[in-house]
Amino acid sequence: MDLRQLEYFVRVAELGSFTKAAVALDVAQPALSRQVRLLEVELRQTLLTRNGRGAAPTEAGKLLLEHGRGILHQVERAREELGRVRGALAGRVAIGLPPSVAKVMAVPLIREFRQRMPEATLSISEGLSFGMHESLANGRLDIALLYNASASPDIELTPLLEEPLFLVQRQGDKPRTAHKPRAIPLREVAKLPLVIPSRPNAIRMLVETEMANLGCRPQVALEIDGIAAILDLVEDGAGSAILSRNAVATSARPHAFAMRAIGAPSLRSKLVIAMSSQRPATLTQKAMLQLIQQMAHKLLASG
Numbered sequence: 392m393d394l395r396q397l398e399y400f401v402r403v404a405e406l407g408s409f410t411k412a413a414v415a416l417d418v419a420q421p422a423l424s425r426q427v428r429l430l431e432v433e434l435r436q437t438l439l440t441r442n443g444r445g446a447a448p449t450e451a452g453k454l455l456l457e458h459g460r461g462i463l464h465q466v467e468r469a470r471e472e473l474g475r476v477r478g479a480l481a482g483r484v485a486i487g488l489p490p491s492v493a494k495v496m497a498v499p500l501i502r503e504f505r506q507r508m509p510e511a512t513l514s515i516s517e518g519l520s521f522g523m524h525e526s527l528a529n530g531r532l533d534i535a536l537l538y539n540a541s542a543s544p545d546i547e548l549t550p551l552l553e554e555p556l557f558l559v560q561r562q563g564d565k566p567r568t569a570h571k572p573r574a575i576p577l578r579e580v581a582k583l584p585l586v587i588p589s590r591p592n593a594i595r596m597l598v599e600t601e602m603a604n605l606g607c608r609p610q611v612a613l614e615i616d617g618i619a620a621i622l623d624l625v626e627d628g629a630g631s632a633i634l635s636r637n638a639v640a641t642s643a644r645p646h647a648f649a650m651r652a653i654g655a656p657s658l659r660s661k662l663v664i665a666m667s668s669q670r671p672a673t674l675t676q677k678a679m680l681q682l683i684q685q686m687a688h689k690l691l692a693s694g
Contacts, residue, residue: 574654584612
């Protein structure tokens with residue numbers, strides 16, 4: 392059995408599409424289809440049912456998918472073990488970070504990764520939690536940091552840290568007082584026009600849920616995805632925002648904004664480490680996991 396054919400089949404079965412698998416594997420779709428077909432001929436089994444919506448594994452395909460994941464994992468482990476003979480971890484790790492976290496962590500993380508695991512390769516991509524959750528499930532990411540993620544059978548979640556969220560306003564709109572402004576009740580925040588991401592953004596869902604518990608709802612002035620764009624609009628007077636301290640501190644003009652604590656209740660965004668429960672972690676991925684935990688608490692917890 393050709394390992395390349397097995398990898399192609401597993402990716403098509405996981406993504407449910409030859410087109411998506413070809414993009415993920417960076418291979419031409421006709422070549423991908425041909426290799427999967429050769430595998431079916433060799434095994435004398437129809438492994439995938441092709442239809443207008445994509446491809447789904449047959450009963451034989453489901454059985455091979457289960458074995459195939461394990462086989463490919465063992466091959467990766469063998470490569471790592473051979474790397475350890477040379478005295479270093481090898482292999483590739485793909486991680487996903489939310490934009491606000493990437494600004495703080497990406498460069499120090501890459502620097503430390505290269506120092507600790509020079510034989511391994513690292514891929515970092517930025518994305519929203521919803522999209523990264525899907526990328527974990529289909530194998531494009533090995534590890535992702537997600538905000539306020541919900542448990543699911545295919546994803547394992549490990550709590551990392553909690554970040555308080557603040558009401559962010561432009562400096563000219565902050566309360567005129569010589570003292571530190573008191574925390575603003577969440578019910579009062581509901582009366583303010585907000586520049587907020589669209590659903591299913593983690594902060595948006597958290598704000599709506601907590602306000603609904605109080606019997607109110609956010610006054611949405613503008614829906615826009617992207618921290619930089621949100622802060623530009625806040626500075627322009629379009630409304631207020633609800634963001635973490637790190638999101639503001641790493642912006643282009645942090646001194647243009649005033650942050651005010653939110654209370655009754657406070658809003659805390661939970662950052663978790665997510666990994667696929669369908670694929671056992673390799674040694675390199677486990678080492679990367681430990682590195683992320685160490686650096687996140689060092690770089691983010693103070694915020």
